[in-house]
Amino acid sequence: MQDVVVEEERRPAVDESLRQAKAFSVELRKAARKARTPRPIVSGGGGFRARKGDRLFRLFAVGSLVTLFVIPTTLAVLYYSLIASDQYVSEARFSIRSADTSASSPMASLSALFGGGQATDAAIIAEYVKSGAIINQLSDSFNLIELFTTKRWDPIASLEANPTSEDLIKYWKGQVDISVERSSGLTTLRVRAFSPTDSLALTKEILRVAEQMVNRLTRRTEENALREAEAEVQTTKRRLSESIYKLKTMRDSTGILDVSSAAAANTEILTKLRLEKAKLDVQIKSLEDNDSGSAPQLGTLKNQTTAIGQQIRKYEQSIAGASTGSSIASRGAGLAEAETDLKVTQAEYQKSVGVYELARMTLERQRSYILTYVQPSLPQEALYPKRLLIVMAVALGTAVLWAIVIGVAMLARDHMA
CATH class of the missing domain: 3.30.1890 (Bacterial polysaccharide co-polymerase-like)
Structure with a gap:
């Protein structure tokens, strides 16, 4: 009976102890969960002590700052202030x-x-x-x-x-x-x-x-025109040479230097012979009319008239004899054709030279x-170089790059912890 009374007296104390132990256990679990939750490096880390990963992250941040910002900016300052020309x-x-x-x-x-x-x-x-x-x-x-x-x-x-x-x-x-x-x-x-x-x-x-x-x-077009004009000059020059050689050959074969000149010379001689024959005919007629048929000079005059007549017929045949091929007209037909061909080729050559000169002057003109x-x-x-502008651009660019790298690293760290 006495033991039962003692046990009943101890029961409230035991209950209180159990309640306190349960409450302490809950607090310990909360603290443990809080310690396991990752905290940003800017807040000093988390848990009861700074973790090893936080120290490595700090070293990475400092190293990336030096690598991505300090070194490039310093090199830019040194180059553009001391080296750049x-x-x-x-x-x-x-x-x-x-x-x-x-x-x-x-x-x-x-x-x-x-x-x-x-x-x-x-x-x-x-x-x-x-x-x-x-x-x-x-x-x-x-x-x-x-x-x-x-x-x-x-x-x-x-x-x-x-x-x-x-x-x-x-x-x-x-x-x-x-x-x-x-x-x-x-x-x-x-x-x-x-x-x-x-x-x-x-x-x-x-x-x-x-x-x-x-x-x-x-x-380009003018050069083509000049080449064509030069080729035309060479063609007409070759034709002119051929015409000159042909005319020379014809003159050598006919013995006539110029058809017109030869014909004019023969015509002039023929005219003089006819005048001379006319004078002699007048003298002979005068002697015969005066009954001087037995005059000694009459025979001489008739002989002269006959000789001059023969010369006249000879020159007439040499100019345009119908029955002989040795006349000037016969021999001069080919010669005249050669002379005409020469004149034509000369005109063509002069024209081609003129075209060539025009093309040359056009080409030489600016x-x-x-x-x-x-x-x-x-x-x-x-x-x-734009020294200050480039240095500022390098500094700003590297700073932005470092900030991006650190931001990505912190985001990865917070999600992987």
Whole structure:
């Protein structure tokens, strides 16, 4: 009985102890769950002590900051303040004009409507300036490799030693900037070099070479016309030589230098003989009318008349004898034909020479002009590199990159913990 009373007295104390132990167990479980929950590094980590992963994350953050931001920014500051070479820019602005195209002509309007003419020539020049073809032309006046090599070590801006042709073209495209306004064909050319005088001289030479190139393109038709005219001159010259040789052969075979001259000479002689015969006939008639038939001079006069008559018939037959092939008319027919052929070939030759001279003068005349309305001038100060702007861009870019890397790493850490 006494034991039962004691047990009943102890029961409230036991219940209280059990209640306290249960409450303590709940608190321990809450603390354990809280310790297992990941906490951002900015709040100092979680749990009862800083975990090893938090220390590694801090090292990663510092290392990435140095690698992605501090080192690139420091290198940019050192390069652009101590190493980078000054680059000078010479600028020219120009347009293309044709020597034989009026701006008010209908063809000029059609050319502008369909995007041709000046805008097309300017676009061609822009492509030419950016190509390797102009480098070959400029190499006759400049040593481009030496011109684009800095006197001090500059691994970024300077042309590399012993470059290939592809390397030179790639570098050239970075040093030359040309833009064309499509509607008007106005063109802006900007050339960079490490010396003000080199920049100016190179710009002027580019303009000269580009103008020559445009004229070579526009002369394509004229070159074809000149070749055709030259071929025609050679053809007519050959025909003229053949006609001259044929005429010479005919003269040698006929013994007549000129049909007209020979006929005129024979006609003149024949006329004189007829006059002489007429005088003798008059004298003979006078003697016979005066009953002087036995006069001694009458026989002489008749003999002279007979001889002159024979000479007259001979010359008549030599000029145009119907029964002989040795007359001037017979022999001169082929000769006259040869002379006519010579005159025709001479006229053709003179005409072909005239066409050739016209084609040559047209080819030699300059057809297109580069009208520079902003002349290139000697640069006074270096425009490149933009040191402060580039350093600020590097610093901002690397800072943004580091922030992105850290943000991605924290997001991955929070979800993987």
